[in-house]
Amino acid sequence: MLEVRALTIDELRQRSSEKWREYPADVLPLFVAETDFPLAPTVRAALQRAIDTGDTGYVASRNPLAETYARFVQRRFGWEVDPARIRSTADVSMGIVEILRRVVQPGERVVVMPPVYPPFYDLVDEAGAELVRVPLRDTGSAWEIDLAGIRSALQDGARAILLCNPHNPTGTVHARDSLAALAELADEFDAAVISDEIHAPLAQPDAGFTPFLAVSEPARRIGYAVVSASKAFNLAGLKCALMVGADDRTTAVLRRLPIEVVWRTGQLGLIAAVAAFSEESEEWLDGLLRTLDENRRLLGDLIARHLPGARYRLPDAGYLAWIDLSGLGLGEEPARRILREARVALNAGVGFGAEGAGHVRLNFGTSPEIITEAIERIAALPRG
């Protein structure tokens, strides 16, 4: 069994990415969605070969990524994807914008489900569309898609739905039934569903993750998936994502995208993604999932011990924790005080939507030592 362990803080401080450059050295950075693990050996070897041979030109039109991805999702989720219905681009955000531009007219409305990954708001705007917010329903033990709210948004003319599956920041793997109901609803109104599945490779094995396009015929008729190896394998800076269709109409939309959209795929990103999605990387990915499982539970124990009054539910996927600190007397925006006084950088909940007041998002894709120190620092803050 392969163990995947985070680098030490001294090693991490040698990195030059956003996570390690945004704040001074006394701040523990648990904000942006990068992880603190070494590269998977398979990915590292593939990138090393590319560097050694100077293989840094344009991505080839004939490349094995779509086939490799199709085999990956077949093995992991039992999802049958036709590689001919896949196109690549630079990143998931760009994939979402390019699809939105083609499925909604300027000024038409797109549903987002707060609290949600903050750039979703900007992406809808970048595509020239208008936002409709239909917040997830907090049942007290889970977050659920508000199907009645979405029906009413569609009745009012919304033309597309931006789904986050698994959901960032709550880490929710949406139940198959609710995805099927969403698909039926969207199909009834002939609205597109764009399913951002960037965190899907990090769904815990017991979470029952279902790719949106695997849900039902209606889902395949109106759905697009945008996916990447970048979150699980920490490759965001290399720029490679995939847009997936499952039906002739949606595939035609992807085929009609300007060739420049595909040309923006990073060559090193593509090489890394082929290695990441290959069968040889699976032992590493399973090791990472075990480490993240330990981390999400450790975080729960630490919160119970040091931050009574905080509310945290184990995420089903990924390495992001959504924590309600509103009972702790740290103010409306606890992230601000936590940064200033505890020297821990978290994402402020309000960035994800008004529902995030009093919340923070914490990145636990790191070592147990860093997680422990972060919670102990927060616990030491005077409250009132």
Ligand SMILES: Cc1ncc(COP(=O)(O)O)c(C=O)c1O
């Ligand atoms: C749900 C979600 N979508 C998209 C992104 C950004 O992906 P990319 O860098 O491929 O645009 C992130 C990054 O954290 C994310 O969490």
